[in-house]
Amino acid sequence: MQISYREAAEFLRNNDNFYILTHASPDGDTMGSGFGLCAILRKMGKKANVYCSDEIPARYAFLCEDYREQSFEPETIVAVDVADAKLLGQKLGSLYADKVALCIDHHVSNTGYAERTLVEPNAAAACQVIYQLMAREGLTEADKTIAECLYTGIATDTGCFLFDSTSPETHIAAAELMKCGIEAGKINRRMFEQKSKARIAVEKFILDNMEYYFNDKFAVVAVTLEEMEKTGLPAEEFEGLAGLTTVLETVEVGALIRQKDEHRFKVSMRSTGDVNVSEICAGFGGGGHVKAAGCSFETSVSDAKDKLLAAVGEIL
Amino acid sequence: MQISYREAAEFLRNNDNFYILTHASPDGDTMGSGFGLCAILRKMGKKANVYCSDEIPARYAFLCEDYREQSFEPETIVAVDVADAKLLGQKLGSLYADKVALCIDHHVSNTGYAERTLVEPNAAAACQVIYQLMAREGLTEADKTIAECLYTGIATDTGCFLFDSTSPETHIAAAELMKCGIEAGKINRRMFEQKSKARIAVEKFILDNMEYYFNDKFAVVAVTLEEMEKTGLPAEEFEGLAGLTTVLETVEVGALIRQKDEHRFKVSMRSTGDVNVSEICAGFGGGGHVKAAGCSFETSVSDAKDKLLAAVGEIL
Numbered sequence: 012m013q014i015s016y017r018e019a020a021e022f023l024r025n026n027d028n029f030y031i032l033t034h035a036s037p038d039g040d041t042m043g044s045g046f047g048l049c050a051i052l053r054k055m056g057k058k059a060n061v062y063c064s065d066e067i068p069a070r071y072a073f074l075c076e077d078y079r080e081q082s083f084e085p086e087t088i089v090a091v092d093v094a095d096a097k098l099l100g101q102k103l104g105s106l107y108a109d110k111v112a113l114c115i116d117h118h119v120s121n122t123g124y125a126e127r128t129l130v131e132p133n134a135a136a137a138c139q140v141i142y143q144l145m146a147r148e149g150l151t152e153a154d155k156t157i158a159e160c161l162y163t164g165i166a167t168d169t170g171c172f173l174f175d176s177t178s179p180e181t182h183i184a185a186a187e188l189m190k191c192g193i194e195a196g197k198i199n200r201r202m203f204e205q206k207s208k209a210r211i212a213v214e215k216f217i218l219d220n221m222e223y224y225f226n227d228k229f230a231v232v233a234v235t236l237e238e239m240e241k242t243g244l245p246a247e248e249f250e251g252l253a254g255l256t257t258v259l260e261t262v263e264v265g266a267l268i269r270q271k272d273e274h275r276f277k278v279s280m281r282s283t284g285d286v287n288v289s290e291i292c293a294g295f296g297g298g299g300h301v302k303a304a305g306c307s308f309e310t311s312v313s314d315a316k317d318k319l320l321a322a323v324g325e326i327l
Numbered sequence: 328m329q330i331s332y333r334e335a336a337e338f339l340r341n342n343d344n345f346y347i348l349t350h351a352s353p354d355g356d357t358m359g360s361g362f363g364l365c366a367i368l369r370k371m372g373k374k375a376n377v378y379c380s381d382e383i384p385a386r387y388a389f390l391c392e393d394y395r396e397q398s399f400e401p402e403t404i405v406a407v408d409v410a411d412a413k414l415l416g417q418k419l420g421s422l423y424a425d426k427v428a429l430c431i432d433h434h435v436s437n438t439g440y441a442e443r444t445l446v447e448p449n450a451a452a453a454c455q456v457i458y459q460l461m462a463r464e465g466l467t468e469a470d471k472t473i474a475e476c477l478y479t480g481i482a483t484d485t486g487c488f489l490f491d492s493t494s495p496e497t498h499i500a501a502a503e504l505m506k507c508g509i510e511a512g513k514i515n516r517r518m519f520e521q522k523s524k525a526r527i528a529v530e531k532f533i534l535d536n537m538e539y540y541f542n543d544k545f546a547v548v549a550v551t552l553e554e555m556e557k558t559g560l561p562a563e564e565f566e567g568l569a570g571l572t573t574v575l576e577t578v579e580v581g582a583l584i585r586q587k588d589e590h591r592f593k594v595s596m597r598s599t600g601d602v603n604v605s606e607i608c609a610g611f612g613g614g615g616h617v618k619a620a621g622c623s624f625e626t627s628v629s630d631a632k633d634k635l636l637a638a639v640g641e642i643l
Contacts, residue, residue: 170487171486171487171488171489172487172488172498172501172515173487173512173515173516173519173520174512174515175510175511175512175513176512177505177511177512178505179501179502179503179505179506180502181502182488182498182499182501182502182505183498183499183502185488185495185498186495186496186498186499186502187495189493189494189495189498190495194491195491195493196489196490196491196492196493197491199488199489199490200489200599203489204489204570204573204574204599205574205575205576205599206574206575206576207575207576208575211534211574211575215531215534218527218531254520257520258520258521258522258527259521259522259523259524259527260521260522260523283516283520283521
């Protein structure tokens with residue numbers, strides 16, 4: 012059931028003992044949403060914890076520096092930035108997939124798996140939805156912790172206010188959150204600019220191995236387990252590279268294929284123009300946003316590439 | 328004489344036949360300020376033209392798509408984003424260096440060369456100062472042309488809202504300008520993401536040739552005319568690369584040395600932490616912002632590098 016901001020606020024006010032679930036392979040938006048909503052609920056006098064099926068990546072550790080797990084029996088399960096119960100991952104999915112009382116999200120592809128869903132597809136980030144919920148419904152006043160979490164989610168999910176998804180409301184949320192005394196420039200530098208020598212090497216590897224098709228309108232690059240091993244670089248350095256596929260100015264669609272195990276390949280697609288990559292990925296059982304989506308293949312790397320080439324070629 | 332927003336607005340209202348001067352080696356902020364202020368003045372019923380000592384780079388041509396030079400005798404000379412009369416360049420400097428009636432700027436290093444100066448060092452861009460002047464003093468309502476110009480200047484001078492210079496007011500200006508129906512995502516993609524094959528090659532060249540000193544806290548790279556010729560890539564692809572010097576996470580100060588002619592080297596410096604590169608550059612007769620500054624050397628490339636190493640080494 013799709014609910015309004017007012018109803019979501021009432022639900023949070025009328026309940027307690029929250030377990031907040033984030034999606035597996037966590038990004039800045041689900042982490043910021045999780046720890047941001049947790050800080051809001053605790054400031055409202057509630058008990059709340061945040062969980063993720065995967066480890067919290069080191070780059071987001073600063074979001075939970077002041078967070079300590081509380082001891083209580085869960086009564087209310089809330090999912091943030093989780094478009095599909097499958098995305099909760101193995102650990103949380105097996106426990107809570109059919110028990111989510113409220114989902115706060117911004118994915119147009121949200122499957123409505125939760126009892127109540129507050130989804131705003133026009134919001135650039137789930138953190139923007141949570142900011143608006145807090146501010147419009149007066150849940151609490153943002154403090155520095157809340158602001159750091161929500162700003163980080165908004166900044167990371169918009170490529171630092173770069174993507175089409177950024178609206179005037181996104182900038183207004185950022186402005187208000189910055190007034191809480193966060194060091195936004197420092198966060199941005201950490202999220203977008205600073206790279207390890209390993210990361211710089213991985214990005215060079217990606218750019219060097221990119222293949223271009225259809226008059227340089229489609230860029231595709233595959234990273235196999237064998238190649239990852241050859242570079243000697245840690246797996247986490249190979250995360251979040253899909254944006255590199257659309258760097259060349261002529262590219263309209265980019266695809267990054269990453270081998271997860273022997274026969275499983277995860278594909279991240281990006282669109283810079285009119286092509287709806289969410290539709291292409293849906294054709295392979297995946298989904299996401301119009302300009303950023305993903306899917307998986309159980310096949311070989313060359314077959315995965317051929318399937319993508321055929322699907323993209325039909326459109327371009 | 329430093330003047331207020333109110334006084335600057337009165338000055339613009341009470342005068343006519345404006346020549347708006349931008350700085351040489353034009354960037355997005357001086358171009359956006361020039362064509363943005365010109366559009367504002369024309370909407371106020373004034374005559375106004377925009378000039379630059381250098382050619383307008385192709386990447387900013389979209390800012391003056393609708394601009395046509397008007398025919399009139401100049402009465403009022405205004406400079407935008409020009410911190411020092413020297414930065415007007417040869418052509419404009421020789422004609423107008425001592426005739427600037429109003430300078431609108433955001434550089435703390437503004438020399439006060441103009442009769443009247445509206446400088447706000449806390450503003451992230453001269454375009455933000457012009458937006459605030461227009462909005463607070465009600466000069467006119469922003470339209471799509473004005474908004475495109477001012478948004479572009481703000482976005483480019485903040486690295487897309489990434490730098491420390493970005494304040495809540497910067498985001499609010501962006502939000503208001505976006506409401507005029509501009510395609511901000513498209514502008515951002517053009518300014519920050521899309522690269523030609525030549526640009527990708529130049530960036531790779533820069534990263535491959537970077538040298539690190541003082542426990543990887545200082546990064547310096549020099550591009551000589553000989554090397555530029557060897558790559559066969561056009562000179563304009565070598566503009567705006569200083570940000571690459573601070574990509575490695577440990578780097579606190581970065582310097583890009585670019586040979587301009589046989590004995591002249593232009594240095595662009597960046598700081599990611601507490602080091603004030605404006606002070607370092609001032610020691611060599613240059614200036615700029617705390618975290619982004621520049622200077623020139625009449626020497627050899629190795630001597631330029633040694634001088635920078637000595638100056639930076641004293642601080643790090």
